[in-house]
Amino acid sequence: EVHLVESGGGLVQPGGSLILSCAASGFSFSSYWMSWVRQAPGKGLEWLAIIKHDGSEKYYVDSVKGRFTVSRDNAKNSLYLQMDSLRGEDTAVYYCARGGQLAAGEWGQGTLVTVSS
Amino acid sequence: DVVLTQSPLSLPVTLGQPASISCRSSHSLVHSDGDTYLNWFQQRPGQSPRRLIYKVSSRDPGVPDRFSGSGSGTDFTLKISRVEAEDVGVYYCMQGTHWPTFGQGTKVEVK
Numbered sequence: 030e031v032h033l034v035e036s037g038g039g040l041v042q043p044g045g046s047l048i049l050s051c052a053a054s055g056f057s058f059s060s061y062w063m064s065w066v067r068q069a070p071g072k073g074l075e076w077l078a079i080i081k082h083d084g085s086e087k088y089y090v091d092s093v094k095g096r097f098t099v100s101r102d103n104a105k106n107s108l109y110l111q112m113d114s115l116r117g118e119d120t121a122v123y124y125c126a127r128g129g130q131l132a133a134g135e136w137g138q139g140t141l142v143t144v145s146s
Numbered sequence: 147d148v149v150l151t152q153s154p155l156s157l158p159v160t161l162g163q164p165a166s167i168s169c170r171s172s173h174s175l176v177h178s179d180g181d182t183y184l185n186w187f188q189q190r191p192g193q194s195p196r197r198l199i200y201k202v203s204s205r206d207p208g209v210p211d212r213f214s215g216s217g218s219g220t221d222f223t224l225k226i227s228r229v230e231a232e233d234v235g236v237y238y239c240m241q242g243t244h245w246p247t248f249g250q251g252t253k254v255e256v257k
Contacts, residue, residue, distance in 0.1 A: 064246075074187075074195065074238060076246035090245065124194055130242035131183055134197045134206060 031055045031135040033125050038140030045115050049140060051108040051125030059083070059103035062129035065110050066136070067121040075121075078110065079129045093119075115144045148173045150239050152249035158257045159229045167252045169239035171220040176243065183242035186215055186224045189251075190235040199224065231256065 037049040051063070065077040078099040079088045087099050098111040108125050120143050126133040149172040159165045175182045186199040197206050199215035202222060212227040226233055234256060239249040 073250055074240070074248040076248075088245075130246040131177075132200070133242070133246075134200065136194045136196070138194050 031127060033127065033135060033137035035123060035125055035137045035140040038123065038142045040143045040145065041115055042146050043116060043144055045144070046111070046113045047115065047142060049110040049112065049123055049125075049142070051110075051137060053106045053108065053125075053127070056127065058101075058106040061127055062132075063099075063101060063108045064126045064129060064133050065097075065099060065108075066124045066126055066133075067119075068124070068139075069118070069121040072121075076130070077123075080108070081129075112142070115142075117144050120144045148175075148241055148244045148247050150241060150247055150249035152237075152239060152252050155250060155252055157252055157254045159226075159233075159254060160257050161231060162228050165226045165229050165233075165254060167224045167237055167239075167254075169217075169222045169224070169249050171222075171241060173244065174219050175222075175241050176219065182218065184215075184217065184222050185240045185242065186213075187238045187240060187248075188233075188235055189238065190232075193235075195238065226254075229254070229256075 032054045034052045041047050064079045068074050080099045096114045100109045122139040122141050124136045124139045127135040151170045153168045175184050184202050187195040189195045198209050203215045214225050216223050236251040236253050238251050
């Protein structure tokens with residue numbers, strides 16, 4: 030069974046940084062593209078970043094380009110999201126998902142990031 | 147950006163009755179590979195989104211057959227043949243043909 034567990038969320042001040050992790054199990058992690066998606070409180074969903082199975086290609090939505098960096102460690106079956114220059118509008122639940130834009134069918138339970146002073 | 151417009155945004159339903167949600171795209175969702183990457187997600191209260199339908203009409207494993215998807219090009223529909231209590235939640239269409247985007251969501255609640 031596919032299992033994705035996000036961690037690393039919490040309270041951070043505007044302008045601060047945070048690293049989110051996603052631990053994957055139940056499938057061959059190194060064979061899959063992976064994604065990060067977020068949902069602001071009471072709001073809709075926004076696809077943030079996609080990374081190829083070997084990490085050689087990365088894509089971002091404009092709103093986080095230059096501030097967020099997606100990476101992965103296939104030896105540890107883990108996906109990461111480095112978030113810098115955080116703003117209030119980055120407050121959201123962050124989900125990792127198995128797959129890129131064409132096939133992201135399994136999602137984790139999410140981790141909450143709150144950006145506030 | 148591809149804009150997905152769902153209607154209605156709120157859908158009060160009677161248990162056992164059918165329900166239908168529309169999703170219209172600002173751009174064609176036919177990919178260069180010939181497939182159409184329009185998906186439907188269900189988000190129950192307090193849970194993460196769960197994909198129900200992928201590529202317009204294919205049901206994910208474990209999804210009841212009362213859920214069905216249809217459509218083509220820019221117009222798509224999710225139908226629930228007989229609504230059950232466990233179907234309450236917010237439903238999102240999502241396209242993966244271009245940079246992924248979601249519709250605003252349709253809240254399904256029992257009358």
